[in-house]
Amino acid sequence: MTDAEKTYIKRNTVNEQTIYDALTSTKRTYEQKVLDLAHCAENQLNVIPLDERTIYYFSTGAINDLFEGHAPYRPRYVMVDFERFMKQGSKFLRINPPKTFDEAIFALMSLYHHIPSITNFPVYLGNLDYLLDPFIGELSDEEVKTKTRLFLNFLDRTIDDSFCHANIGPKETRMGRLLLETEAELDNVVPNLTIKYNSQETSDEFMKLAIMTSLKCSNPALCNDDVNKDYYEGGYGVSSCYNILPIRGGAYTLTRVTLTRLADETSDVESFINDVLPECLSCVAKYENERIKFFVEKSGFLESSFLVKEGLIDKDRFVPMFGVTGLAECVNSLLKDKGLQYGRDSEADDLGNRIMDKIQEVVSSFHAEYTPLTNYHFMLHAQVGLDSDKGITSGVRIPVGDEPESFADHLRHSARYHKYFPAGVGDIFPIASNVTQNPDALLDVAKGAFSAGVHYMSFYSADTDLVRITGYLVKRSEMAKYFEGQAVVQQTTALGAENYKTNKLQNRKVRME
Amino acid sequence: MSFAPINKIIDFSTVDGPGCRTSIFVQACNIHCLYCHNPETQKLCFNCGKCVDFCPAGALSFGEGHKVVWDEEKCERCDTCINVCPSKASPKVKALSAEEVMGRIEKNLPFVRGITVSGGECSLYPDFLEELFMLAKKQGLTTLLDSNGMVDFESLSDLMNVVDGVMLDIKSWDSDVYQRLTGFDNVIVKKNLSYLSRIDKIEELRIVYVPGYVDAERCLEGIKETIGEKVESTRLKLITFRHNGVRSPLSNHPSPSPEEMSALKDYALKLDFKNIVIR
Numbered sequence: 065m066t067d068a069e070k071t072y073i074k075r076n077t078v079n080e081q082t083i084y085d086a087l088t089s090t091k092r093t094y095e096q097k098v099l100d101l102a103h104c105a106e107n108q109l110n111v112i113p114l115d116e117r118t119i120y121y122f123s124t125g126a127i128n129d130l131f132e133g134h135a136p137y138r139p140r141y142v143m144v145d146f147e148r149f150m151k152q153g154s155k156f157l158r159i160n161p162p163k164t165f166d167e168a169i170f171a172l173m174s175l176y177h178h179i180p181s182i183t184n185f186p187v188y189l190g191n192l193d194y195l196l197d198p199f200i201g202e203l204s205d206e207e208v209k210t211k212t213r214l215f216l217n218f219l220d221r222t223i224d225d226s227f228c229h230a231n232i233g234p235k236e237t238r239m240g241r242l243l244l245e246t247e248a249e250l251d252n253v254v255p256n257l258t259i260k261y262n263s264q265e266t267s268d269e270f271m272k273l274a275i276m277t278s279l280k281c282s283n284p285a286l287c288n289d290d291v292n293k294d295y296y297e298g299g300y301g302v303s304s305c306y307n308i309l310p311i312r313g314g315a316y317t318l319t320r321v322t323l324t325r326l327a328d329e330t331s332d333v334e335s336f337i338n339d340v341l342p343e344c345l346s347c348v349a350k351y352e353n354e355r356i357k358f359f360v361e362k363s364g365f366l367e368s369s370f371l372v373k374e375g376l377i378d379k380d381r382f383v384p385m386f387g388v389t390g391l392a393e394c395v396n397s398l399l400k401d402k403g404l405q406y407g408r409d410s411e412a413d414d415l416g417n418r419i420m421d422k423i424q425e426v427v428s429s430f431h432a433e434y435t436p437l438t439n440y441h442f443m444l445h446a447q448v449g450l451d452s453d454k455g456i457t458s459g460v461r462i463p464v465g466d467e468p469e470s471f472a473d474h475l476r477h478s479a480r481y482h483k484y485f486p487a488g489v490g491d492i493f494p495i496a497s498n499v500t501q502n503p504d505a506l507l508d509v510a511k512g513a514f515s516a517g518v519h520y521m522s523f524y525s526a527d528t529d530l531v532r533i534t535g536y537l538v539k540r541s542e543m544a545k546y547f548e549g550q551a552v553v554q555q556t557t558a559l560g561a562e563n564y565k566t567n568k569l570q571n572r573k574v575r576m577e
Numbered sequence: 578m579s580f581a582p583i584n585k586i587i588d589f590s591t592v593d594g595p596g597c598r599t600s601i602f603v604q605a606c607n608i609h610c611l612y613c614h615n616p617e618t619q620k621l622c623f624n625c626g627k628c629v630d631f632c633p634a635g636a637l638s639f640g641e642g643h644k645v646v647w648d649e650e651k652c653e654r655c656d657t658c659i660n661v662c663p664s665k666a667s668p669k670v671k672a673l674s675a676e677e678v679m680g681r682i683e684k685n686l687p688f689v690r691g692i693t694v695s696g697g698e699c700s701l702y703p704d705f706l707e708e709l710f711m712l713a714k715k716q717g718l719t720t721l722l723d724s725n726g727m728v729d730f731e732s733l734s735d736l737m738n739v740v741d742g743v744m745l746d747i748k749s750w751d752s753d754v755y756q757r758l759t760g761f762d763n764v765i766v767k768k769n770l771s772y773l774s775r776i777d778k779i780e781e782l783r784i785v786y787v788p789g790y791v792d793a794e795r796c797l798e799g800i801k802e803t804i805g806e807k808v809e810s811t812r813l814k815l816i817t818f819r820h821n822g823v824r825s826p827l828s829n830h831p832s833p834s835p836e837e838m839s840a841l842k843d844y845a846l847k848l849d850f851k852n853i854v855i856r
Contacts, residue, residue: 470588470684470685471588471589472588472589472684472685472686472688473684475688496591498591498592499591501591501592501856502591502592502595502596504595504596504597504690505589505590505591505596505597505598506591506597507596508596508597508688508689508690509589509597509688511687512597512686512687512688512689513688515687516687516688575589576589576591576597
């Protein structure tokens with residue numbers, strides 16, 4: 065074992081000092097500490113077998129399991145079938161099927177509390193407009209908005225993590241409109257919202273309201289329903305940082321290959337594509353399969369969870385996400401002798417496609433354990449990043465500062481790489497604030513982008529307090545507090561603040577100026 | 578093949594008509610408004626070369642036939658050339674054919690719904706516009722002109738067949754006021770207002786409001802007298818004068834207050850305008 069590998073193992077071993085530091089931290093809230101201590105406990109176990117090559121790639125940073133913990137005892141992302149829950153209630157929670165708007169909100173709030181995930185908070189809250197619309201009945205708009213405001217504020221103040229997502233659309237409903245109007249007033253970071261846009265079903269007016277809302281409070285993001293709706297039989301939802309996952313299931317696990325680091329292995333393009341890449345990908349697949357096996361066979365989750373017993377999730381609807389990140393730096397590193405740049409030079413972008421084609425081919429040849437829904441295949445996902453990522457650009461995005469002059473070129477570039485990722489991919493664009501005077505303009509761009517093949521995108525106004533980091537939102541004002549050393553309620557403020565600084569996100573190219 | 582001197586192309590514009598549009602700014606204007614905020618678009622360069630001496634980036638030089646040549650790569654966009662120009666022109670203008678401009682526009686598909694030609698004054702180049710708009714129509718794009726209306730549109734019927742609408746800048750009503758503001762008479766503007774209303778090709782009417790210089794209320798009345806009940810469906814943009822970029826006796830003139838703009842809007846409402854935007 066090399067020194068780097070030994071260091072890696074040592075760093076990941078929990079000792080008394082790690083626990084003491086977690087317990088006595090002044091930068092963490094009580095709840096965050098409890099979570100940290102739970103991680104310490106989990107990480108003392110050594111139940112996932114690792115072979116030498118996998119350890120090696122972990123030590124170089126080419127493989128990263130995103131702090132999922134050493135012993136998976138819950139799925140990474142849970143996508144509860146809320147529609148079913150609203151019809152049947154829950155015996156376990158002693159909740160009857162709701163009949164009124166208040167009962168519906170109460171039922172959802174109660175259930176959210178019991179949905180596990182990697183963040184310990186629910187990452188998916190359902191298609192809130194469709195779930196609540198049947199209960200509006202005779203209520204006036206103002207009554208619905210007052211109740212919705214309380215509901216949304218409850219979520220924001222109790223779900224201490226921005227990796228939490230609710231969906232809207234694709235069809236326009238009264239609840240959908242009122243939800244967007246309420247959201248626009250609040251400036252909350254939780255939940256994130258995504259509107260599913262379908263070219264046949266979503267009205268321009270509804271979409272414009274969504275766009276105006278996103279320029280106000282950086283939510284909702286826009287999902288291309290036309291291309292995403294057919295990946296899983298039985299419906300999908302958008303959760304956390306742009307994960308497209310099956311409803312009534314979710315994701316077992318997500319480990320990523322960090323191409324930026326993998327490219328350090330060789331400067332030769334052919335050897336990278338034909339030797340290094342397939343070996344590392346097979347390590348990721350093996351590692352994920354070991355995690356899935358422990359979760360399904362040993363963790364006891366599927367046997368004990370009332371969500372399974374009551375049919376709100378189904379063990380046959382979970383999939384493993386296969387993360388890919390840092391394509392930009394990988395390409396730039398392999399072509400550094402030629403000085404070519406991903407996002408700017410066609411030869412660099414062609415190499416990007418060659419690498420992604422190879423990843424798609426190799427990953428689709430692997431068998432994924434316990435994954436009947438996708439015929440035992442892993443699902444590729446463009447992973448958006450970690451606070452610790454230095455010089456690693458999210459997924460297949462273009463690095464900040466290297467964006468092409470033309471917005472059209474940028475969008476076409478996104479479309480060129482989005483097609484590889486059924487389990488989610490997305491781009492983020494700061495938009496000049498004067499676009500609020502002409503939301504049709506942004507609607508044109510969004511429709512154009514979707515017809516060109518963009519799968520998912522989000523906008524925020526260049527001068528808003530709410531800024532998108534990699535997918536989640538953070539307030540600039542909260543980041544300032546964090547940098548002053550104060551404790552902040554959202555776990556993701558800390559992650560976002562570091563990422564914002566490290567990756568110079570304030571320099572993202574503002575579009576439509 | 579027709580050419581026009583092109584000052585600038587904005588690929589994704591949000592302020593030149595409905596939706597997202599590519600805006601093309603031609604060089605040279607047939608009037609000289611006191612409040613023009615890009616006066617460097619008014620004249621064509623006559624190659625005096627003053628800017629060549631002053632360019633700090635060395636991006637300007639004399640080329641063939643003693644013509645000023647602009648090196649786009651070297652240019653640092655400091656605008657020194659524009660500031661030293663004795664003639665309200667710019668050396669950063671390129672004569673482009675309709676096909677060349679269309680080539681640039683096509684790169685913005687499918688993200689834009691149309692194109693708008695502005696200026697300078699677009700109607701100085703009717704052949705170019707006609708060719709460009711015919712090409713744009715083939716791509717399903719809508720075509721708008723942003724014009725001061727000083728060229729008689731009725732005499733350009735081939736062009737008008739491929740124009741979807743005109744954003745017409747009325748400026749003022751009384752001919753003396755117009756004369757003081759622009760140096761010219763506005764008989765043709767009024768004729769165009771009437772003609773464009775008749776053929777339903779007014780996309781928007783504009784008035785830049787400078788209290789003391791612009792007879793804005795009279796202007797609204799004049800429009801009402803000319804187009805009658807169509808004021809109800811016609812979009813009216815009341816633009817707040819701002820001195821940025823202005824090089825004239827108005828360069829330090831204050832902007833009208835929000836209250837003044839809103840009072841003007843109220844007057845327009847009284848005259849039955851319904852679709853009014855203040856900018």
